[in-house]
Amino acid sequence: MEPHSLPRKSPTRAPRNGGGSRLPNEADVLLVEQINQGDDHAFATFYDRFAPGLFSMIYAILHDQKESEDVLQEAFVQMWKRTATYDATRSSLFTWSVMIARHKAIDRVRSRQRQSRLAEAVANEPGDITASAPVERADHQLARNDERERVRTALSQLGAAQREALDLAFFAGLTQTQISEKLGTPLGTVKARIRRGLMALREVLGRAKS
Amino acid sequence: MNEQLEEQASLYVLGILEGPEADAFAQQLENNAELRALVDDLDEAAAMYARSAPAQPLPPDLRAQVLRRVTVSKPIPFPKRVNWLPWAIAACLALVCSYLVADRVGLRQRVTSLEQRDVLSQIQIASLSSQVQNAPDANAVVVWDEQKQRGVLKVTQLPRNASDHDYQLWLVDPRYKNPVDGGVFHVSNDGSLNVPFQPTIPVRGAKGFAISLERKGGVTKAEGPIVLLGK
Numbered sequence: 400m401e402p403h404s405l406p407r408k409s410p411t412r413a414p415r416n417g418g419g420s421r422l423p424n425e426a427d428v429l430l431v432e433q434i435n436q437g438d439d440h441a442f443a444t445f446y447d448r449f450a451p452g453l454f455s456m457i458y459a460i461l462h463d464q465k466e467s468e469d470v471l472q473e474a475f476v477q478m479w480k481r482t483a484t485y486d487a488t489r490s491s492l493f494t495w496s497v498m499i500a501r502h503k504a505i506d507r508v509r510s511r512q513r514q515s516r517l518a519e520a521v522a523n524e525p526g527d528i529t530a531s532a533p534v535e536r537a538d539h540q541l542a543r544n545d546e547r548e549r550v551r552t553a554l555s556q557l558g559a560a561q562r563e564a565l566d567l568a569f570f571a572g573l574t575q576t577q578i579s580e581k582l583g584t585p586l587g588t589v590k591a592r593i594r595r596g597l598m599a600l601r602e603v604l605g606r607a608k609s
Numbered sequence: 610m611n612e613q614l615e616e617q618a619s620l621y622v623l624g625i626l627e628g629p630e631a632d633a634f635a636q637q638l639e640n641n642a643e644l645r646a647l648v649d650d651l652d653e654a655a656a657m658y659a660r661s662a663p664a665q666p667l668p669p670d671l672r673a674q675v676l677r678r679v680t681v682s683k684p685i686p687f688p689k690r691v692n693w694l695p696w697a698i699a700a701c702l703a704l705v706c707s708y709l710v711a712d713r714v715g716l717r718q719r720v721t722s723l724e725q726r727d728v729l730s731q732i733q734i735a736s737l738s739s740q741v742q743n744a745p746d747a748n749a750v751v752v753w754d755e756q757k758q759r760g761v762l763k764v765t766q767l768p769r770n771a772s773d774h775d776y777q778l779w780l781v782d783p784r785y786k787n788p789v790d791g792g793v794f795h796v797s798n799d800g801s802l803n804v805p806f807q808p809t810i811p812v813r814g815a816k817g818f819a820i821s822l823e824r825k826g827g828v829t830k831a832e833g834p835i836v837l838l839g840k
Contacts, residue, residue, distance in 0.1 A: 439676065439679070439680055442676070442679055443672075443676055446672060446675060446676065447672075450667055450671070450672070450675075451664070451667050452659065452660060452662075453659075454665055454667045454671075455659075455662040455663065455664050455665040456659040456660075456662045458662070458665040459662035459663065459665070464668075467665070468668060468671055468674075471671065471675070472671070472674060472675050472678060475675045475678075475679065476675070476678050476679055479679040489649050490649060490652055490653060490656075491653065491656070493656060494652050494653050494656035497655075497656035497659045498652065498656065501659065502624070505624065549657070550657055550658070550660040550661055553657065554658075554661055565623075565658060568620075568623045568625055569623060569655065569658055569659070570662065572624075573625075574625055574627065575620065575625050575627070578625075590616050590619075590620065591616065593616075593619050593620060593623065594612070594615050594616040594619040594620075596619075597619040597622065597623075597651050597654050597655060597658075598615060598619070598651075600654035600655075600657060600658060601650050601651055601653070601654040604653060604654055604657055605650070
């Protein structure tokens with residue numbers, strides 16, 4: 400199933416109007432142009448840059464090695480076919496790839512009716528980032544480490560309740576109601592925690608950019 | 610931006626805004642640039658949240674598998690649209706031209722067919738039967754083309770006329786008080802004749818045809834006996 404099968408619309412979007420376009424990352428734009436022209440080597444570079452992070456995310460959603468590998472493959476094949484839909488003025492290439500890969504993974508979760516078990520697994524998952532990265536290019540690893548540091552900083556400013564709600568929404572793919580039931584918290588509170596969590600991340604990331 | 614919209618945007622980004630609320634939000638998103646920008650920012654924030662996942666070793670052989678899969682399925686090259694666009698336009702024009710030519714040929718055939726059908730619809734055929742006792746088997750057929758104001762008369766078994774007489778064809782047009790002169794003729798020894806004719810004045814909506822035996826050279830108004838009559 401395609402990413403847009405989820406309630407969320409497809410990651411393919413029109414450029415911003417009036418709201419201010421983000422500055423396109425030139426490296427992203429160049430890479431996408433090359434991939435669009437069918438450049439296999441460019442796509443290999445794309446894979447090397449993003450696959451480690453995406454695989455970790457997918458695994459955090461599925462908790463199954465084989466399934467995670469399948470979903471990563473499916474996601475990259477879709478990205479390869481749909482690179483033309485990427486709009487650098489709307490999002491970074493990383494964000495675009497996360498959206499596609501996450502939709503694939505969540506779709507897999509929902510199709511197998513495994514929400515309950517996964518939610519529990521996610522809830523028990525340690526939240527810190529301590530495991531070592533797989534073997535990868537040094538520059539990519541450094542970049543990822545920088546990003547992790549930014550995320551670590553951002554996440555440290557979130558309350559535990561907000562992290563918990565975001566975890567269940569982002570990684571477990573639970574609905575609002577399921578999160579509410581899982582946490583034994585009113586629906587309105589769940590919504591508010593998710594809002595505050597994402598808005599705080601947005602603010603921290605915005606400050607980091609400026 | 611109010612909190613409710615921020616909340617909806619957050620849930621939307623995570624794919625957990627559902628039902629009519631999601632539809633309404635998506636609609637609002639189409640026309641609200643500020644909201645669109647917020648969603649884009651929250652997308653970035655949510656994507657960054659993916660990095661909070663514990664690092665999981667990436668199987669080394671997965672890279673080769675992925676690259677093998679993608680090389681057998683080429684991407685859809687959006688920017689190349691510019692390159693094939695003229696060809697697409699040319700192809701479309703060629704198709705349109707082919708269609709127009711085919712359509713014109715078809716139209717021509719239809720017009721011809723309609724014209725033929727129209728011609729046939731204008732043709733009037735009348736069978737004339739004998740009105741005299743000495744030639745009961747005499748008969749004639751009149752084929753009359755009102756459009757062209759011309760016709761053909763075919764008679765059979767009509768007695769040969771005397772040298773000082775002629776047969777004369779009459780067309781009955783209700784607009785005129787008297788039948789219209791269609792011309793004179795005489796028959797050969799076997800009593801048959803096939804001859805074109807043309808009335809002296811225009812005839813519309815002929816109600817019948819008649820042949821009378823008149824003095825040599827014909828008359829302007831029928832005087833002699835009606836030999837054949839029909840409609």
